[in-house]
Amino acid sequence: MTLRKIIHIDMDAFYASIEQRDNPELRGKPIAVGREEERGVVAAASYEARKFGVRSAMASTRARKLCPELIFVPGRMEVYKKVSEQIRDIFAEYTDLIEPLSIDEAFLDVTENKKGMELAVDIAKEIKRRIREELHLVASAGVSYNKFLAKVASDYRKPDGLCTIHPDQAQDFIDHLPVEAFWGVGKVTAKKMHELFIHTGKDLRACSLEMLTHYFGKAGQLYHDFARGIDERPVEVIRIRKSLGCEHTLERDLTSRTSLIIELYHVTTELVERLKRHNFRGNTLTLKIKFHDFTQITRSQSTVQPLVTLQDILPLAKQLLKEVDCEHHAVRLIGLSVSNPQEDRKGVWRQLELPFKR
CATH class of the missing domain: 3.30.70.270 (Reverse transcriptase/Diguanylate cyclase domain)
Structure with a gap:
């Protein structure tokens, strides 16, 4: 091979x-x-x-x-x-x-x-x-x-x-890598790994696939393979867009639900314009909230019908916002995204940029 x-x-x-x-x-x-x-x-x-x-x-x-x-x-x-x-x-x-x-x-x-x-x-x-x-x-x-x-x-x-990194050097190189250097391991995952006494690639390689999937779900298979220098993913020239969204950093932190609904309306309006421009149709709406201390949460809900218009998205977004405790946690950023695209969609895209956001 x-x-x-x-x-x-x-x-x-x-x-x-x-x-x-x-x-x-x-x-x-x-x-x-x-x-x-x-x-x-x-x-x-x-x-x-x-x-x-x-x-x-x-x-x-x-x-x-x-x-x-x-x-x-x-x-x-x-x-x-x-x-x-x-x-x-x-x-x-x-x-x-x-x-x-x-x-x-x-x-x-x-x-x-x-x-x-x-x-x-x-x-x-x-x-x-x-x-x-x-x-x-x-x-x-x-x-x-x-x-x-x-x-x-x-x-x-x-x-x-x-x-x-040559094939004959790869395993030794991986064994000495801190887990933070592994693709897909962020701060939260790294902390969880440290709690399990996993600090290096060698520690990760010593873990069974069953253990990794138990603690990390589907990503456990990826970590298991990476620790052994295995990655069969091809270089993909064209990708199907999996989600489309937008977010706004607010001019000031907000706790008023009424004010947040107004901001939610503006974000939804921008999202609808983007969906139309990219001819994107998805069935899952995700609300992203970042609080004043930069912690953040997401709330999602899926629908049978595609989310395309303001009438489709705004009521659902308001419903998701009700699940967020805004009165006791000031909100700094609010975002919405649509994902779970329909299988019969024909559009493809090239992931070329990460644009500035408001």
């Missing part, structure tokens, strides 16, 4: 790097892409800012406290999209098997590539060089025989990293 050759390319501090590239006065300085205001959120941070603990999705007020010299720069999504397309054009010179994960990262399957290059690491080096020379930006790359290891490798030596 021929081993696949997978590359994961991840742009380093993508939005912030573009701003520093286009404005020489910002180079070498801590910058944050986003709005500097009480309700603002950091969309991206330069590596100079990250040294102070500034991170994406952080409240702007918190970022300012961590880094008093932080420079806020308004986002320019149209520019970022254009640069992303230029990067993708470079990828396409080597392979057509490209799976974008977001606007600034993608998987490439170069097992059979257009250049006839034998080593995937040479392709990764060439792509990194071209991104630097042609676009004046920096990318990190990971190379391995599956998506999981390629992703881990690209994160291993950031920024400007290049790491190859």
Whole structure:
């Protein structure tokens, strides 16, 4: 069996790097892409800012406290999209098997590539060089025989990293990985694993499939395979959209249910416009609420008929809101999404971007 050759390319501090590239006065300085205001959120941070603990999705007020010299720069999504397309054009010179994960990262399957290059690491080096020379930006790359290891490798030596995980080195590499580095293991899952005395890939590999599925459900199979260097997922060029949604960060924290219903109406109106624009029809509505302390909950309900119009969605959204204790927990953000698409839908999409949200 021929081993696949997978590359994961991840742009380093993508939005912030573009701003520093286009404005020489910002180079070498801590910058944050986003709005500097009480309700603002950091969309991206330069590596100079990250040294102070500034991170994406952080409240702007918190970022300012961590880094008093932080420079806020308004986002320019149209520019970022254009640069992303230029990067993708470079990828396409080597392979057509490209799976974008977001606007600034993608998987490439170069097992059979257009250049006839034998080593995937040479392709990764060439792509990194071209991104630097042609676009004046920096990318990190990971190379391995599956998506999981390629992703881990690209994160291993950031920024400007290049790491190859060979098959004969993979198990030892995985055994020494902290579980936080595993794909799909967030803070909550990592905490649960630590409570089960699972701290490294070696600890994870010692767990039975039955144990992992008992504690982590379907994801248990994934963790079981990853701990053994197994990941058969292909690089997918086209995906069926599984959900569509929108969310609003409120101008001020709200506890009034009446005020929240008004905001819910605005979110629903925007969602209906997006559903129409993308010709998306789903049967499950999910309400997302983020409280003043940044904790969040979701509430979902499925219907027999597709959720398409304001009349379909708003009453159901109000019903979901009734399940939320807003009077004692001020709400900072409210969002809605429709998922569980109908099987006969013909639309497909390419996952190219993660847009800014209000």
